[in-house]
Amino acid sequence: MNARALSLTIVAFLLGALAAGGIGVRVIREVRTDPDATSLPLSNITPETKRPAFYQVDPNETLLASTALIPESVDIEDETLRITYDLISLAPQHGAESGAGTSNDIAVVYPRTWVVLTRSGSVAEATAALGSRFVQFDVDQGTEVSDIVSVSITEASAPYPIEIPFTLSKSSSVVDLGFGATAELVEVVVDGSTTVVHVVVTSSDERPSDLSISAIDPRWTTTVSSGATGESVTLRWNDGQPPDDIRLRAFGSVMVPIGGEFSVFLDDLQ
């Protein structure tokens, strides 16, 4: 092969490569953006994104009120899908140590109900425990992390401060406090000049409140004990006949729903 033929061979090789390259780039773009190209691996499909143009704490965050939920891991083992996350509050909190209001605080928001959609079309729902930083789903055998199409939080709530004044008496022994909480006068025991009254505060599973109770009249002494079904309060009156109506106040936190459905972004963990 002489120099002339060698030059032609090199030029022809480059022309062939360039032509194929041009066609190939176009094909790759088509495949990446074609929503029907589901027969290809998930990683070849540009993930559908509803993310805002800006993030507050982390590019993968989901904002639940003023708290950023950030996925940290996603694993499947023995047909159990487990997603762990962190919660970082954006609320002004001057006076707290730097870094407070993050992983070690009490729950600043409660991402309660989660839904996962997989490529097979199955839908798994799970409820996270209050104060936890993970949620677990039962998934079909053989499901892999790459099969997850979407994750969303369908119910979330936040603990809001409240004070609820109310009155209990023998004739009105149950009071709806609102916010899923109820107060009930369960027992009155008279022993000489001392009267002991037992009051129980309960809240629904859907809206777990954290309420304490005290009597407004300081002549009632209050003893509080917590149980599985709610908080039990013992009021003691030592000054003879107590008033028929017992004025009380419930104070603490109630769970307030945060409206909307929230997408959780796991792309970087899949």
Added chain:
Amino acid sequence: MNGSPTGAGSEDPAISMDVFDSSRPEGESEIPWKIPVASAIVGALAVAIFVIYAIVVGPTAEDVSEADSGTPGVVTPEPSDILPDGYLRVTDQIGARVESVEVSSPGSVVAVSTAVPGSVDPVEIPPLDVAYWEIVTPEGSTPMHKQYRRPGLAGTDGGYVSVAFPQGLIPSDGELTVYVVRSVKTQTTNIDVPSEVQGTITDLRIDLGDGRSVVVDSMVIAPGGGSVAWRTEGGMTARVDAVVTLITTDGTAVTLTPEYTSAYDDALLGSDAVPLPYQFQSEYRLVSDRDGDRDIDVTAVSVELRITSVSGVEDPVALSMDLGS
């Protein structure tokens, strides 16, 4: 410029004639066409193999995101110096948003959350200090009944504020208007009470000037504890913290302090932890530092009222209560 056919320097006219001479019979070309054509095919095949590999194996989602970052229609998030979506700025650095409106039998509550932009360290920003809230409609305005901040250690309150209104007074077409504190006046009033006047003090009025006053409707004092009920007059809110000291016959002191003091940590004593919210009125218990000890002989009683009253507010900011927006 040289116009000679041979003026192209080193170009050999004989070679040019050989290459472009179409009169030469096929198969007799001196150019080895087969090799360049095969080379072009090989080049195309090599690239095609790479393209197939790229499609089948493919880049990661992260690679895709990075590769597409410059193309229109694909969002690449960036850290934000603006407030989260839906939050309306109520101070230089704090935004607020209505999260929920709850109407229940004891009363109605509007739940508000507060946030700073992601570029701001929340620890550097004091919680939102609101003089009062009101619901404004075309028909008029309704002032708050009370406002609550979640008690507890600083940094764990989540920035949530509950604004309570009397039952049935939350119209669906209203806006929640917030008046942030601009200035306050502090005043401490000491009252010596004869020891025989243990029991209930009523209608104690403290003048704050400018037509404003705090009225203590009821103060119950007893060695085992007490209670205070107060309200403001003049249309502005305040914080009123009562501390009662009982001097016993043996010369020791028993102190009664607001029940919420422990929950709010040192906020009552001027710490910058979690400030108490301002109110138009309040009622709370006084608890003794000698818990349960009621059999004490008292020789003197002194009452200290620490009053912080709002003397000025910022321009109001109206928050939407349309939770669908």
